[in-house]
Amino acid sequence: MSPGPATAAFVVGAAVSLGTSWLLVSRLERLGERLGLSEALLGLLAALAADAPEITASITAVSHHQRSVGAGVVLGSNVFNLAALLGLGAVVAGRIGLHRRVVLLGGGVAIWTAAVCLCAVDGVIEDPVALVLVMVVLVPYVVLLGGRSPLGPLPLPRGWLTWLASAVAEEELELVVAIRPRRGRPKDVLVAALALAVVVGAGAVMERGASTLGGHYRVADAVVGGLVLAAVTSLPNAVAAVYLARKGRGAAALSTALSSNTLNVVAGLLAPGIVVGLARPPGQGLLIAAWYMGLTVLTLIFAFFARGLQRWQGVLIIAGYGAFAAWLLALS
Numbered sequence: 001m002s003p004g005p006a007t008a009a010f011v012v013g014a015a016v017s018l019g020t021s022w023l024l025v026s027r028l029e030r031l032g033e034r035l036g037l038s039e040a041l042l043g044l045l046a047a048l049a050a051d052a053p054e055i056t057a058s059i060t061a062v063s064h065h066q067r068s069v070g071a072g073v074v075l076g077s078n079v080f081n082l083a084a085l086l087g088l089g090a091v092v093a094g095r096i097g098l099h100r101r102v103v104l105l106g107g108g109v110a111i112w113t114a115a116v117c118l119c120a121v122d123g124v125i126e127d128p129v130a131l132v133l134v135m136v137v138l139v140p141y142v143v144l145l146g147g148r149s150p151l152g153p154l155p156l157p158r159g160w161l162t163w164l165a166s167a168v169a170e171e172e173l174e175l176v177v178a179i180r181p182r183r184g185r186p187k188d189v190l191v192a193a194l195a196l197a198v199v200v201g202a203g204a205v206m207e208r209g210a211s212t213l214g215g216h217y218r219v220a221d222a223v224v225g226g227l228v229l230a231a232v233t234s235l236p237n238a239v240a241a242v243y244l245a246r247k248g249r250g251a252a253a254l255s256t257a258l259s260s261n262t263l264n265v266v267a268g269l270l271a272p273g274i275v276v277g278l279a280r281p282p283g284q285g286l287l288i289a290a291w292y293m294g295l296t297v298l299t300l301i302f303a304f305f306a307r308g309l310q311r312w313q314g315v316l317i318i319a320g321y322g323a324f325a326a327w328l329l330a331l332s
Contacts, residue, residue: 006212013206014232017053020198024049027192030185044142047237047259051267052196054233056203057210058268061225066211068285071121072225073207074268075288077234078114078261079226082295083321084238085257086303090314096253097308103254105141107300110258112137114293117265120273121289127273134266203233226288226328234260254303261296291324 054077061070090096113134120130207229214224237260298320302313309317 003213003216006209006216008209009205010209010213013202013204013209014053017056017199017202017206018232018235020195020202021050021052024052024192024195024199027188027195030188031192044145044259044263047256048263048267050237051260051263052199053203053206054230054264055268056200057207057229057233058225058264059272060204060207061211064208064211066221066225068221069207069211069214069225069229070272071269071285072221072223072227072288073229073233074264075117075121075285075292076226076230077264078292079288079295079321079324080231080234081237081257081260082292082299083318084231084234085253085260086299086309087314087317087321088238089253090309091311091318094311095308096303096314098254098303100304100307103300103303106254106258107303109137109141109262110296111293111300113262113265114289114296117269118286118289118293120270122286127270131266131270131274134262134270138262138266206232220331223328227325261292288324288328295320295324 054073058070058073061073086096116125116130116133119125120127125133210224210229211221213219214221214228237256295317299309299317302317303309306313
């Protein structure tokens with residue numbers, strides 16, 4: 001593919017993929033409402049649908065033996081999410097208010113996922129082991145958020161059960177206003193299926209166009225995946241999170257960012273890695289994973305001690321992403 005058609009494929013693929021992902025998100029939310037899912041599970045479902053472009057781009061790259069591009073899309077998207085979803089949200093809104101229990105509950109899953117991801121990219125643990133380790137934490141978290149009365153059977157001290165119940169209640173309180181959709185109808189199933197097919201197809205075309213242009217102009221795979229594709233595919237989540245932050249829905253913005261990152265790692269990196277093998281470049285890939293881990297920890301430390309994110313903290317998070325981008329370009 002020559003540069004002209006490759007550019008057209010990237011631009012058109014990106015526009016169609018990102019535009020259709022909004023339709024996919026809205027229809028899946030409606031179907032989730034019809035099924036009686038909790039607000040938190042609706043948020044996870046929406047995050048998964050909004051992540052379809054980056055997950056598709058990552059899987060497409062991996063299937064074409066460009067594993068460093070695939071890993072770069074996922075890890076770069078996660079770094080971008082922290083800056084665009086939470087950092088920019090705090091700057092635009094002035095402050096994102098958060099309950100500490102919400103930060104600890106969602107943040108614990110996010111840090112665990114980032115740590116396992118770093119170990120997997122470094123080759124310390126195998127891909128199947130990494131996926132199991134993430135699911136060991138993610139599945140109980142989803143069950144906890146999704147059950148109407150999920151805490152009763154848990155063999156935990158009463159104080160722990162009370163704390164978990166409060167954390168879930170605080171998150172649900174904000175999500176119910178932020179994402180509560182109308183009930184879905186049968187035709188929404190067809191629309192969601194068609195939208196998913198379009199998103200997947202357009203995402204694959206976009207990735208092929210970007211990779212072709214990168215190869216033609218000798219742009220490093222880490223830049224193509226970790227910066228270009230990562231940023232473009234994460235734009236829907238960024239717009240949604242900034243909107244939520246301006247509305248004062250701090251828990252919803254945090255949930256969008258952290259859930260998106262966790263689902264990216266599971267569906268876009270670890271699961272495909274079991275089939276084709278995870279890219280483990282000794283330099284850039286590992287450092288991108290380390291940057292993702294470090295910025296996650298920094299963001300959650302800010303959020304916990306400040307009971308949210310102040311504007312100046314948002315600026316620092318964005319600056320962290322700027323330094324990441326500059327470092328990646330310099331190494332390439």
